[in-house]
Amino acid sequence: MKILYSVLLICLSCNISTAQTYIGDKNEIEDILQNLEDFSRYVMSSSYQKIGNSYTDDAKIFPNNTKILAGKPAIINYWTLPEGVNIIHHKIMPDEIRIVDNTAYDYGYYEGVTKKIDGKEVTWKGKYVIVWKKVNTEWKIYLDIWNGVK
């Protein structure tokens, strides 16, 4: 009986820690979830133009220790890795996505692994908030801010 309770408790706490809240039209939510997955794929394949196209033309990103970077050229430049460096793992795990009209916000965690020139792998993890805008029929990132998790 004690074991049953323990298992139940573990299951419950798993559910709590992975609970996601998606509020909005199902198809729109699926589009945003797909965009998050695609974004990770573009980062892992160093597809910089596709990374750029994930953002609106007037998007802003907020990397740590820089000013706000605005517009696609600055954003693509930020994401462009030095020759020989690769991000071999990238995953975005949204906790909540909420669509309000043609705007949406989304927050959660991300994780990644960078393979450096010397072959060493660096693992990183963080949390983020994205503000999305619907441009014609496509959801694009308008604001993208993040910082680390120890």
Place this chain on the structure above:
Amino acid sequence: MKILYSVLLICLSCNISTAQTYIGDKNEIEDILQNLEDFSRYVMSSSYQKIGNSYTDDAKIFPNNTKILAGKPAIINYWTLPEGVNIIHHKIMPDEIRIVDNTAYDYGYYEGVTKKIDGKEVTWKGKYVIVWKKVNTEWKIYLDIWNGVK
């Protein structure tokens, strides 16, 4: 004449660097601007309950190097300074506020000065994104994420 051009150029660049975009009902925008000012006042006077009341009950904050902190007790705990430490200057400078229905987002820069126990002053600056929610008639902070500017 050359001096006139220089002055004109300086004025123009000032205008560009301080340009703000506020989209939404004028009174609602003014409420949010007032809330940002009040928030800085509460931080400077260590009014922790008032800081807490600036957030929704289910708000999330994203301080650097921590997990996402959710709910008022965790948020008030984060903002509570050690005895003898004071934030003697705090200012939030929004670049853009946009209201969409009962949600709004806002981003920009902030700056502050912390006076430590030994009397030394530490100056800091950063950038932020806030997602606001209108709770009854009041705008409250739902998501609050920031990171530094060198």
